[in-house]
Amino acid sequence: MSEILDRLKKAILEYDVEGAGNIAANAIEEGIDPIDAVDVAIKTIRQIGDGYSRGELWIPDLVGGASAMKAAMSVFEDELKKKGKKRQTLGSIVIGTVHGDIHDIGKTMVSTLAEAEGFEVIDLGVSIKAENFVAAVSEHNPVILALSALMTTTAFEQRKVIEMFKEQGMRESIKVAVGGGAVTEEFSQSIGADGYAPTAPMAINLFKELIGIGGQNE
Amino acid sequence: MSKRGLLRNFKPLEILTDEQVESIHSGTLHVLAKTGLRIEHERALKIFEQNGCKVDYSDKRVRIPPALVEECLRKCPSSFIVKARDEDNNVTIGGNTTYFKNSCGMQIIDLDTWEPRTATRKENYDAITVLDKLDNLHILGPYTAFFGFEGISPVMAMPESCAAKFRNSSKVQIEGYSNDSEIFQIQMAKAVDAEILQQILASPPMAWYSDAIEALFRAVEADFPVTVFSGQVSGGTAPATLPGAMITNNAELMGTIVLAQLIKPGTRVLPGDYAFAMNMRTGSPAFGAIGSSLHQVAFNQIWRWYGLPVYNVTSGYLSSKSMDYQAGYEKAIQAIMSAVSGANLIGLHGSVSAEITFHAVQAILDDDIAGMIKRFLEGILVNTETLAVDLIDQVGPIPGHFLGTEHSRKWWKIEQFLPKAADWMTYQEWIAQGKPKALDYGRQRMDEILATHKPKPLTPGQEEEIEKILEDSRNYYKKLGKL
Numbered sequence: 060m061s062e063i064l065d066r067l068k069k070a071i072l073e074y075d076v077e078g079a080g081n082i083a084a085n086a087i088e089e090g091i092d093p094i095d096a097v098d099v100a101i102k103t104i105r106q107i108g109d110g111y112s113r114g115e116l117w118i119p120d121l122v123g124g125a126s127a128m129k130a131a132m133s134v135f136e137d138e139l140k141k142k143g144k145k146r147q148t149l150g151s152i153v154i155g156t157v158h159g160d161i162h163d164i165g166k167t168m169v170s171t172l173a174e175a176e177g178f179e180v181i182d183l184g185v186s187i188k189a190e191n192f193v194a195a196v197s198e199h200n201p202v203i204l205a206l207s208a209l210m211t212t213t214a215f216e217q218r219k220v221i222e223m224f225k226e227q228g229m230r231e232s233i234k235v236a237v238g239g240g241a242v243t244e245e246f247s248q249s250i251g252a253d254g255y256a257p258t259a260p261m262a263i264n265l266f267k268e269l270i271g272i273g274g275q276n277e
Numbered sequence: 278m279s280k281r282g283l284l285r286n287f288k289p290l291e292i293l294t295d296e297q298v299e300s301i302h303s304g305t306l307h308v309l310a311k312t313g314l315r316i317e318h319e320r321a322l323k324i325f326e327q328n329g330c331k332v333d334y335s336d337k338r339v340r341i342p343p344a345l346v347e348e349c350l351r352k353c354p355s356s357f358i359v360k361a362r363d364e365d366n367n368v369t370i371g372g373n374t375t376y377f378k379n380s381c382g383m384q385i386i387d388l389d390t391w392e393p394r395t396a397t398r399k400e401n402y403d404a405i406t407v408l409d410k411l412d413n414l415h416i417l418g419p420y421t422a423f424f425g426f427e428g429i430s431p432v433m434a435m436p437e438s439c440a441a442k443f444r445n446s447s448k449v450q451i452e453g454y455s456n457d458s459e460i461f462q463i464q465m466a467k468a469v470d471a472e473i474l475q476q477i478l479a480s481p482p483m484a485w486y487s488d489a490i491e492a493l494f495r496a497v498e499a500d501f502p503v504t505v506f507s508g509q510v511s512g513g514t515a516p517a518t519l520p521g522a523m524i525t526n527n528a529e530l531m532g533t534i535v536l537a538q539l540i541k542p543g544t545r546v547l548p549g550d551y552a553f554a555m556n557m558r559t560g561s562p563a564f565g566a567i568g569s570s571l572h573q574v575a576f577n578q579i580w581r582w583y584g585l586p587v588y589n590v591t592s593g594y595l596s597s598k599s600m601d602y603q604a605g606y607e608k609a610i611q612a613i614m615s616a617v618s619g620a621n622l623i624g625l626h627g628s629v630s631a632e633i634t635f636h637a638v639q640a641i642l643d644d645d646i647a648g649m650i651k652r653f654l655e656g657i658l659v660n661t662e663t664l665a666v667d668l669i670d671q672v673g674p675i676p677g678h679f680l681g682t683e684h685s686r687k688w689w690k691i692e693q694f695l696p697k698a699a700d701w702m703t704y705q706e707w708i709a710q711g712k713p714k715a716l717d718y719g720r721q722r723m724d725e726i727l728a729t730h731k732p733k734p735l736t737p738g739q740e741e742e743i744e745k746i747l748e749d750s751r752n753y754y755k756k757l758g759k760l
């Protein structure tokens with residue numbers, strides 16, 4: 060591995076967001092192939108994920124590592140776009156907290172872990188209206204739509220989103236995963252979702268199951 | 278008449294120095310004035326603005342000046358009555374009185390497999406009957422006993438739960454809010470001539486969502502008391518350090534306490550401590566952790582200093598998934614720490630594994646914890662009769678003894694607390710009886726209560742009104758397409 064990619068790896072392992080972004084920019088300036096750089100970033104975050112699986116690392120480590128990785132990835136993604144290349148991912152996920160709900164943290168944990176696992180994540184943010192989920196899915200053509208709702212008041216909004224996909228004739232072309240504090244397995248079935256996960260790490264396994272690659276970490 | 282609850286006859290436990298309290302207080306005021314709170318409610322923003330707060334409508338941010346916070350805190354009553362439908366069950370919250378309240382569960386827990394499943398309608402009503410009977414349970418929580426039950430739509434869970442509580446219990450109830458359910462809950466309370474203690478929950482960090490604020494307006498305008506709390510998770514939605522978490526927690530609470538006093542000065546407000554550390558393995562709150570007790574004890578000290586009564590919501594929550602050793606210590610440690618540090622209301626009874634499940638048997642076992650705490654809070658009565666110097670002199674050394682004295686006959690029952698669902702047998706008896714455990718006693722007691730206890734019924738007129746309000750709520754949700 061080149062010296063600069065070694066430094067990138069170190070920055071991600073130290074959860075150094077600014078450093079990872081800067082090193083990524085330097086790597087591109089030095090002419091490193093962004094595909095190779097992405098490979099290093101993902102392998103590094105997997106290393107952190109493995110530490111978590113072994114019980115040696117914790118959620119703050121996952122989120123720290125994922126934040127550093129994301130800072131580097133956005134540089135590499137821009138470069139790939141410029142060169143007209145596409146990196147290998149497990150597929151893309153459109154994710155957001157439903158309309159009327161401004162809770163961000165659970166959804167962000169899922170986003171960062173999914174990125175780390177190798178998905179491309181399009182995070183729409185919080186309080187997203189049903190029609191905006193439809194528009195984002197039309198634009199990005201993801202494999203999974205993930206909806207978050209923390210409150211009992213807004214869990215019903217998840218049903219509204221699913222209903223709108225049905226109305227638009229788009230329900231069959233997408234897997235819908237739901238989660239959040241107010242959601243249960245039973246509720247997810249009652250609103251016609253494809254899957255439910257109670258925690259962020261379990262959501263990642265669910266995503267992998269939904270696209271047919273098994274529920275275990277590599 | 279008013280239920281006396283538990284009386285604490287000694288000084289509450291305090292773990293912060295005066296300087297520490299003041300630095301948390303000044304941090305809170307600083308955050309309210311500088312960082313501000315996000316309040317997603319147009320009418321509330323206008324009220325804040327009219328009262329001298331800096332309001333930024335673009336990001337719904339309210340910055341509250343310290344003088345207004347302190348003025349509004351002074352307007353809050355330091356103790357107040359909440360009216361039950363049976364006046365014997367009214368509660369007076371404040372001072373050195375402590376009451377217990379149950380937590381609830383989304384589902385019922387199976388006592389053999391320890392797996393959750395949806396409760397039946399009968400199980401829901403039976404659980405409330407048990408809670409109505411328990412001596413040391415004074416207030417029913419929202420969603421009690423279950424977050425809905427078989428045969429009802431999720432959107433009807435809260436109105437149905439409110440109706441069930443009024444039907445099978447004459448104790449005070451706290452209510453939540455979901456999809457405007459508070460409209461119907463307030464109507465039901467008025468129909469049975471009771472009040473509701475309306476619960477309002479923040480969206481940490483530092484935000485209040487429109488539904489919560491709307492429920493606050495509705496409760497205050499109905500002249501009902503409110504209890505406000507955060508639900509913060511340290512390390513996630515609050516700083517990982519306890520003092521930092523206490524600052525955002527208190528700032529969040531003060532936002533709605535100020536608002537309630539601006540809507541109607543003198544509104545009865547009960548600040549509640551509902552705060553957890555994050556379980557850094559799962560991302561969920563770390564239920565039953567000792568840090569929650571540190572948070573609650575400090576919370577009680579700070580809010581007593583503000584002159585307000587205090588509610589500890591967190592004490593009833595467990596990480597344990599069954600009624601086992603872990604469940605026992607998680608409940609007992611949290612509840613006793615809350616009680617000795619002066620909580621006026623403590624959440625304790627019934628839930629297992631946070632709010633995932635509930636069982637009436639757990640509530641029965643918890644009622645013994647509450648009973649033990651009640652005895653502890655009474656403290657030690659020291660007078661001539663209890664010092665018993667003359668008696669000691671009379672009985673003298675062996676072969677004298679105290680068992681046959683009138684003093685023992687009178688005093689042992691006052692001094693000792695006898696649990697209703699615990700094993701107190703000798704080993705031999707225990708083996709001969711088939712080795713019964715607390716859980717067996719709890720099951721037996723539940724059967725006995727259900728066979729004998731008849732909650733005070735609603736009048737036929739009240740029942741008719743409750744049913745009509747439920748029908749109105751169904752029609753309301755049908756119109757909105759939610760039912």
